[in-house]
Amino acid sequence: MADKYRFKIKIALIAVGILILGVIIIKNITNIEGPLETAKCISIEDVSDMLIFTGKDADTWTSLLGKTGKDYLTNSDVQKILDTLQVEEKAKEEYVEASPKEFVTKDNWLALYDKILESLDTEKKVSYGDVFILADSSNIDTLSDNEIYTDKGIYTWKNSRLLTDYLYRGCNVILYENEIIYVVKNLETEYELHNVYFVLGDEEGFRIFNDGKYFQYTNRPLEEKISSAIGDIVFSQGEIKQIKIKGDKISGKLLAVKADSLEIEDYGEVPLEEGFKVYKEYGQLEELSINDLLVGYNVTEFIVADGKISAGLIMKDLVVDNIRVLIKNNNYENIFHENAVVTGDSDYTIYYGDKEEKHTANEEVSIDADSELWETGRIKIVPDILSGKITLLSVERATGNPSYRGSIEIVKDDSGLIIINEVSMEEYLYMVVPSEMPESYGIEALKAQAVCARSYAYIHILDNAYSQYGAQVDDSVSYQVYSNQGESALCTQAVKETYGQVLEKDENVIETYYFSTSSGHTTDSEVWVNQNEEDRSYLQPKFIGEEDSDLDLTDETVFYDFITKDIYDAFEGDEPWYRWTTTIPVSTLSNTLNSRVAARYEVNPELILVKNKDGEYESKAISNIGIIKNITVIHRNAGGVLDTVVIEGTKETIKVKTEYNIRYLLAPISTQVTKSDGSVIDSFSLLPSAYCIFEKVYDNKKLTDFKITGGGYGHGVGMSQNGAKIMAAKGYSYDEILKYFYSGVDFESIY
Numbered sequence: 001m002a003d004k005y006r007f008k009i010k011i012a013l014i015a016v017g018i019l020i021l022g023v024i025i026i027k028n029i030t031n032i033e034g035p036l037e038t039a040k041c042i043s044i045e046d047v048s049d050m051l052i053f054t055g056k057d058a059d060t061w062t063s064l065l066g067k068t069g070k071d072y073l074t075n076s077d078v079q080k081i082l083d084t085l086q087v088e089e090k091a092k093e094e095y096v097e098a099s100p101k102e103f104v105t106k107d108n109w110l111a112l113y114d115k116i117l118e119s120l121d122t123e124k125k126v127s128y129g130d131v132f133i134l135a136d137s138s139n140i141d142t143l144s145d146n147e148i149y150t151d152k153g154i155y156t157w158k159n160s161r162l163l164t165d166y167l168y169r170g171c172n173v174i175l176y177e178n179e180i181i182y183v184v185k186n187l188e189t190e191y192e193l194h195n196v197y198f199v200l201g202d203e204e205g206f207r208i209f210n211d212g213k214y215f216q217y218t219n220r221p222l223e224e225k226i227s228s229a230i231g232d233i234v235f236s237q238g239e240i241k242q243i244k245i246k247g248d249k250i251s252g253k254l255l256a257v258k259a260d261s262l263e264i265e266d267y268g269e270v271p272l273e274e275g276f277k278v279y280k281e282y283g284q285l286e287e288l289s290i291n292d293l294l295v296g297y298n299v300t301e302f303i304v305a306d307g308k309i310s311a312g313l314i315m316k317d318l319v320v321d322n323i324r325v326l327i328k329n330n331n332y333e334n335i336f337h338e339n340a341v342v343t344g345d346s347d348y349t350i351y352y353g354d355k356e357e358k359h360t361a362n363e364e365v366s367i368d369a370d371s372e373l374w375e376t377g378r379i380k381i382v383p384d385i386l387s388g389k390i391t392l393l394s395v396e397r398a399t400g401n402p403s404y405r406g407s408i409e410i411v412k413d414d415s416g417l418i419i420i421n422e423v424s425m426e427e428y429l430y431m432v433v434p435s436e437m438p439e440s441y442g443i444e445a446l447k448a449q450a451v452c453a454r455s456y457a458y459i460h461i462l463d464n465a466y467s468q469y470g471a472q473v474d475d476s477v478s479y480q481v482y483s484n485q486g487e488s489a490l491c492t493q494a495v496k497e498t499y500g501q502v503l504e505k506d507e508n509v510i511e512t513y514y515f516s517t518s519s520g521h522t523t524d525s526e527v528w529v530n531q532n533e534e535d536r537s538y539l540q541p542k543f544i545g546e547e548d549s550d551l552d553l554t555d556e557t558v559f560y561d562f563i564t565k566d567i568y569d570a571f572e573g574d575e576p577w578y579r580w581t582t583t584i585p586v587s588t589l590s591n592t593l594n595s596r597v598a599a600r601y602e603v604n605p606e607l608i609l610v611k612n613k614d615g616e617y618e619s620k621a622i623s624n625i626g627i628i629k630n631i632t633v634i635h636r637n638a639g640g641v642l643d644t645v646v647i648e649g650t651k652e653t654i655k656v657k658t659e660y661n662i663r664y665l666l667a668p669i670s671t672q673v674t675k676s677d678g679s680v681i682d683s684f685s686l687l688p689s690a691y692c693i694f695e696k697v698y699d700n701k702k703l704t705d706f707k708i709t710g711g712g713y714g715h716g717v718g719m720s721q722n723g724a725k726i727m728a729a730k731g732y733s734y735d736e737i738l739k740y741f742y743s744g745v746d747f748e749s750i751y
Contacts, residue, residue: 041103044077045069049158049181050113050174053126054085073109076100087119110184125177128184131155132170132191134235139215148180149213151191155180168235190236194275195303195311197285198229198245206243208233209285228281230303230311246305253298255378256411257290257467262309264302268376273308280314288314295467296324296422320461320750322406323428325482326471327419330396335474336416339368339394342381342408346388351380364393367410367417374412378470381408392419402483405430411470420471425750428482429453429495435481436514439490441725446494447734448724451747452512453480455502458750459511498734500749503742505538510745515714517577517722518544519563519691520570521553522741523639525717527659527690529607540743541638544723545570553640556633562640563693563711571726576675577713580688582668583697583705590628593647593665597654598623600661607661611653625649631666631694631706641716642690659690659715666708688713718742 044067048058062069064084065077079100117126131150137143146157148167156179170187173180197209202225205218220240234242250270256263263269278293278300280286292314293300299318303311329337343364350357350365353375359365373379381390389403406423429450437449460479461472475482502509513525521543525536543549549568553559562568563579572578584592601608601621609617626649634644634655642662646655656662663686673681673688692710696703712720719741727737739745 040105040107041072042106042109043069044071044073046182047073047077047081047109051081051085051116052158052179052181053117053121053176056084073104074100075102075104078104078109078112082116085116085120087116126181127175128172129175130170130172130187130189131180132189132235133166133168134191134193135215136164136167139217140213141216142213149215154178158182168238168240188237190234190241192235193233195230195246195273195277196233197277197279197287197311198226198231199285200227201225201229209279209287212287230277230313246303246310248304249301250304251298251301254293254295254300255409256295256470257293257464259468262293262302262312263378263470265298270302270304271308273305273310276309276311278312278314282314282316291464291467293467294318294461294464295470295472296322320425320458322422322424323457323461323473324466324471325421325423325428326466326469326474327392327395327402327404327421328474328476332476334416335418335469336413337394337419338416339366340408340410340417340419341366341393343391343393344381344383344388345391345403347384348388348390349382349384351382352376352378366394369412369417377412379410381410383407395419398484399486403486404483409470413469418469418471420469421475425454425457426495426499428457430487430492431483431485432457432480433491433495434486434488435484437491437721439488441721442728443490443494443497444732444734444737445721445724445728446491447498448719448728448737449514449721450491450494450498451501451503451734451738452514452719454498454500454750455509455512456480456514458502458509500751501747502750503538503738503745504748505742505745506535507748508535509748509750510538510742511536512742513539513715513718514721515712515716515718516720517575517713518570518572518716518720519640519689519711520544520568520572520578521551521562521639521691521716522718522720523637523641523716526637527641527643527715527717529604529658538742538745539717543568543570544572544720554636554638556636559636559640560693563691563709571723571730572720575722575726576677576679577688577711577722579676579709579711580673580713581707581709582671582673582687583707584666584668584671585705586628586703588670589666589706590626590649592667592669593628594624596665596667597625600664607657609655609657611655617655622652622654624651625654626651628706629703630696633694639716640691642692645694660686662690663687668708689716691716 044062044065045058048061048069058069065080131152133148133150135149137145137147140149143149148155148157158179158181166183170189170191172184172187174182174184193210199207199209201222203221205220206222208215217240226245229245231243231245233240250264250267252267253265254262255265261269261271278288278290280288293312297318299314299316301313301315302309326335328335341364343362346361348359350359350373352373355375367373367379383390389405390408391401391403393401395402404421404423405427406421409420409422411418432453433446433450436453437446439446457473457480464472466472473479503512504510521541523541525539546569551558551562553562597608605619608622610620610622611617625647628647628649630648632646633642634646637643641659643659644655644657645662646653656665667686668684670683673684687710689710689712691712692708695707697705697707724737735747
């Protein structure tokens with residue numbers, strides 16, 4: 001019995017030992033793995049992603065730590081990471097290691113991670129940000145499996161297996177360049193897509209177009225079928241919370257486009273919703289901008305909700321057959337008028353609000369800011385017959401008071417009255433062509449001018465520069481001179497015989513720059529700065545003569561011979577502006593430059609540079625360089641036009657860039673300019689051209705004047721009008737003239 005009892009005691013002791021051993025083993029395992037609540041811990045995979053900016057990939061870290069990506073980070077792992085990265089001692093010291101084998105919480109790691117970034121991410125490639133995830137590859141078929149679309153744009157997602165957990169949610173994330181490398185936390189936010197285009201929708205879901213992309217949502221059935229609609233979508237906490245379709249529509253001629261409102265005929269000024277959008281419905285669906293809404297046309301339906309315009313739907317292709325011209329006041333000084341005095345060569349009607357007032361031919365009406373006709377902010381004056389004209393007695397032009405076909409609109413603005421002439425494109429050209437080219441130049445030259453003017457107008461209509469005032473162009477040299485001269489029978493014939501024709505290259509209407517007279521050579525568009533990326537290869541520098549002359553006019557010696565010796569057979573060799581000279585006293589030229597240089601610096605500080613004490617040029621405000629001592633040509637563009645000069649003064653030395661700045665700062669504003677035929681012009685606000693040279697004039701070894709010898713009149717880009725005249729006289733047709741000045745172009749009709 002004693003043995004049997006002792007045996008039972010031994011068995012019990014063994015059991016207790018096994019139990020104790022098990023507890024020890026479990027305790028050791030716990031010490032290795034850390035806390036059991038691993039949701040608060042961070043994986044090696046996440047840590048590897050977050051350290052991608054160091055140049056080390058996930059394999060490097062798992063190998064170094066001897067673990068897999070799914071394992072959790074421990075304190076001993078952190079020490080190895082810090083040692084490997086050679087983090088600053090300050091960052092290491094601030095990390096307190098509780099126990100080497102314990103897991104590291106996410107919060108502790110993120111606090112340490114910030115210190116690592118502060119120490120190592122000197123280029124700031126890693127950042128924190130809030131994003132709302134709106135779609136992945138299941139919604140947008142153009143996205144790859146690891147791409148997401150957010151309210152901040154498209155990002156790649158380093159850990160794509162977790163992507164669906166965050167869809168339709170707001171997140172605070174860590175970004176490495178354009179990649180989300182870690183989600184810090186979910187945000188209790190919602191997000192609204194405003195004024196998206198619903199392509200279609202039914203009980204199986206819906207398809208939208210937004211930001212140039214198609215989205216498919218199959219997890220949200222619609223109670224009613226919809227198509228071609230505008231609406232808002234509200235996302236919240238992983239689901240589509242609400243869909244709001246907007247159904248009210250209005251349409252009418254667009255009269256003005258402002259930053260926060262549109263003026264529409266018969267509706268007046270209607271405010272824009274903050275998330276206003278524009279879609280082109282015909283052809284391929286596109287999202288456009290407010291700048292694509294052209295005043296003067298009725299091709300757009302507007303979606304209205306709560307008294308505001310939510311979106312514009314451009315319903316059909318635009319046929320540019322009319323133009324709205326802002327009429328400047330006397331001497332083209334300003335766009336605002338104190339008053340407008342009108343009459344007509346036929347009976348005419350004044351429309352104001354929903355009222356109208358009839359007037360007989362030659363009856364005068366004066367309108368100012370206090371006129372009783374202001375029922376709304378716009379008054380319209382229309383001749384009673386199609387060929388009738390309205391005359392502005394309050395405006396003076398070269399031939400007196402100008403008369404206009406089409407209609408006249410007067411708009412009240414805080415700064416004064418705005419006067420707009422709306423007229424057909426062809427009738428507009430009836431008064432542009434004679435204002436830009438005398439009828440004595442011949443029918444073929446006039447036809448070339450008509451095509452240039454139509455192409456130029458078309459481009460600037462699309463630019464929409466004056467849309468806030470309800471116009472597209474003005475009537476000055478800033479665009480094309482309009483109605484400064486009366487209509488001419490031959491000019492009108494030229495317009496009619498080229499009806500609708502424009503110049504195109506690669507199916508795009510070109511900018512048909514033109515100028516008065518060439519020096520014998522044209523240049524390209526490099527004379528202007530801040531150009532967009534449009535192709536202007538049709539503007540090629542070329543010698544303007546019967547036979548091409550292969551001259552490198554960027555070479556100063558070659559250009560000197562070209563501008564001073566009559567040895568080249570150019571078309572315009574006998575034209576008065578072919579060559580010109582002016583001699584400007586040093587004091588006069590210095591005063592001109594000093595009075596103008598500050599203004600040109602303000603326009604573009606990168607084009608007026610000042611020489612510093614180290615001999616380098618820097619952008620710096622300047623108002624006085626003293627007395628000019630020397631002018632040195634630094635660079636000429638193709639064709640010999642000046643691009644950069646250095647002007648040395650007694651106080652400062654400046655480098656001046658672009659042909660316009662050079663012409664403006666060195667202008668003969670109080671000095672005679674002598675043309676090659678001996679005729680004299682008293683003064684100019686600009687040098688006639690930048691195809692010129694500078695020579696010093698001395699008296700008893702003292703610098704007294706600068707003699708400037710040049711050629712041509714104008715910027716020298718595109719078609720020379722006098723060159724076109726000479727070519728027409730030689731038997732060239734208008735299409736041959738245009739293809740001579742514009743390379744690789746075709747003719748097309750805009751109607």
